[in-house]
Amino acid sequence: MDSAVFQPIQGMSDLAAPEISLWQRLEHAAREVMRLWGFTEVRTPLLEYTHLFTRSLGDTTDVVQKEMYTFADRGGRSLTLRPEGTASVIRHVAGLGAEGDDARLYYVGPMFRSERPQAGRKRQFHQLGVEAFGAPNPAADAEVIALQLRLFEAWGLSGHTLDLNTRGMPEDRAAVTQGLADAARPHLGALCEDCQRRFETNILRLLDCKKESCQQIVANFPPTTQFMGEASRKYLDDVLRLLGKLGINAKVNPRLVRGLDYYVHTVWEIRHGALGAQDALAGGGRYQVALGDKTFQGVGFAIGLERAIMAVQQDNPALAAAAPQTGAWLVALGDIAREANLQLAKQFRCAGIACGMELGARSMKAQMRAANRSGAKWVVIRGDNELAAGTAALKNLADGAQQDVPLADLEARLKS
Ligand code: HAM
Numbered sequence: 001m002d003s004a005v006f007q008p009i010q011g012m013s014d015l016a017a018p019e020i021s022l023w024q025r026l027e028h029a030a031r032e033v034m035r036l037w038g039f040t041e042v043r044t045p046l047l048e049y050t051h052l053f054t055r056s057l058g059d060t061t062d063v064v065q066k067e068m069y070t071f072a073d074r075g076g077r078s079l080t081l082r083p084e085g086t087a088s089v090i091r092h093v094a095g096l097g098a099e100g101d102d103a104r105l106y107y108v109g110p111m112f113r114s115e116r117p118q119a120g121r122k123r124q125f126h127q128l129g130v131e132a133f134g135a136p137n138p139a140a141d142a143e144v145i146a147l148q149l150r151l152f153e154a155w156g157l158s159g160h161t162l163d164l165n166t167r168g169m170p171e172d173r174a175a176v177t178q179g180l181a182d183a184a185r186p187h188l189g190a191l192c193e194d195c196q197r198r199f200e201t202n203i204l205r206l207l208d209c210k211k212e213s214c215q216q217i218v219a220n221f222p223p224t225t226q227f228m229g230e231a232s233r234k235y236l237d238d239v240l241r242l243l244g245k246l247g248i249n250a251k252v253n254p255r256l257v258r259g260l261d262y263y264v265h266t267v268w269e270i271r272h273g274a275l276g277a278q279d280a281l282a283g284g285g286r287y288q289v290a291l292g293d294k295t296f297q298g299v300g301f302a303i304g305l306e307r308a309i310m311a312v313q314q315d316n317p318a319l320a321a322a323a324p325q326t327g328a329w330l331v332a333l334g335d336i337a338r339e340a341n342l343q344l345a346k347q348f349r350c351a352g353i354a355c356g357m358e359l360g361a362r363s364m365k366a367q368m369r370a371a372n373r374s375g376a377k378w379v380v381i382r383g384d385n386e387l388a389a390g391t392a393a394l395k396n397l398a399d400g401a402q403q404d405v406p407l408a409d410l411e412a413r414l415k416s
Pocket of ligand 1: 083084085086113115120121122123125126127129130131280281282283284285286287299300301302303304305306307
C-alpha cells in the first residue's frame with residue numbers, strides 16, 4: 001500500500017495509546033492546579049484572520065515572517081492556523097468589554113508552525129498556556145511564574161531552570177535600540193546574515209542568535225537594562241524580590257529577549273536538560289497589544305506539551321509508566337454465557353468497573369490472550385456450569401490465582 005495513505009503530514013503526529021494516557025494525566029493534574037489558581041479554560045478557534053497575528057506578534061518576527069500556515073479562504077480573506085495562543089486569547093478578551101480587564105484564562109491545544117521538524121520541534125505541537133490580564137504589576141508576574149513552577153512540580157519535574165530578563169517599557173525602546181546599535185556597529189561584518197538583517201529590522205534579536213560566532217560578539221554587549229529608565233529596572237528588581245519571597249530562584253539572563261514583539265517588562269524561559277537542542281520547555285512574559293481602540297495588557301506563559309512529555313519521561317518515570325491495571329475481561333464458554341456476559345458487562349460498566357469482552361465466538365485460549373492484551377487485572381470466566389450455579393470463576397491475571405465467586409459478590413471483589 002502507498003505509505004502516504006497512512007502517514008500524517010510531516011512534522012505532525014497522531015496521539016494515541018499508550019502515550020495518550022500520559023498526556024491525559026498531565027492535563028488532568030494541570031487543570032486542577034489552574035483551578036486552584038483561579039483560572040478558567042478558554043477554547044478559541046484554530047483559525048484566525050491573519051492580521052491578528054501580524055499585528056500582535058510583530059511582522060518582523062520569525063513566527064510571522066517564516067513560520068505561519070497562511071492561506072486565502074473561498075472569499076479571498078487571509079486566514080492563519082494559530083502559531084500560538086496569546087493573540088487569540090487577547091481577541092477573545094477584547095470581545096468581553098470591561099469584564100475582560102482582569103480575565104484569568106488558560107488553554108490547551110494544538111498550535112502550528114512551519115518549522116524544519118526535528119526532535120522536540122513539530123509543525124503541529126501542543127501548548128498549555130495561561131494569560132492573566134491587568135496593568136503591569138510585579139506581583140502579577142511573580143504569581144504567574146509561581147503557577148508555572150507549581151505545574152512542573154505537580155508533574156514531578158526537577159531538571160528545569162528558570163531564566164528571566166526584562167524587555168523594559170515601550171518608552172525605553174528607542175534608547176535600547178540606539179545602545180545596541182552602537183555596540184553592534186563595529187562588528188557588523190562579522191555577524192551572520194540573519195543578524196545583519198536583524199540589525200536593521202529587529203535589533204534585539206541579535207541577542208538570542210543561536211550561532212556561536214554571533215553569541216561571542218553579543219556576550220560583550222552591555223546589558224539592555226543599562227539603556228532603560230529607572231522604572232523598568234525597579235520593576236525587574238521587584239519581580240525578583242517577590243519571587244524570592246515565594247522561594248523561587250530565577251537566574252537573570254541579560255541575553256534573553258524572546259522571539260515575539262508584544263513583550264514588555266518581564267520575560268522568561270524554562271529550559272530542561274531532557275530536551276537536547278530544542279531545550280525550551282516553556283516561555284512567557286508580560287505583554288501589551290493594541291487591538292481596535294484599546295490596549296490589552298497581561299502576563300502569561302505557554303508550555304510545549306510534547307517537550308513536557310519528554311521531560312516527565314526523564315524526571316518522573318513512575319508517572320510516565322503508570323498504566324493502572326484495572327478492570328475486568330469477561331470470558332464466555334458457549335453462546336448462552338456470551339449473551340449473559342453482554343448483560344454482565346453493562347452492569348459492571350454502569351457500576352464504574354471498566355471491562356471488556358469478546359463479542360464473537362472464540363476459543364478460551366484466544367479469549368485469554370485478548371484478556372492479557374487488554375491490561376485488565378481480573379478475568380471473569382463463565383460457562384454453562386457457572387450460569388447454573390450463579391457463580392463465576394474469578395482469575396487474578398497478575399498472580400494467576402483463581403476462585404469461584406458468587407455472582408452477587410463479584411462487583412465488590414472487582415472493586416477491591
Ligand atoms: P513560545 O516561546 O513561542 O511562546 O512557545 C512556548 C513553548 O511552545 C516553547 O517553549 C516550546 O516548548 C513550545 N514550542 C514552540 N514551538 C514549538 C515547536 N515547533 N514544536 C514543539 N514545541 C514548540 C509563545 O507561544 C507565547 N504565546 C507564550 C506566552 C503566553 N507569552 C505570554 N503568554
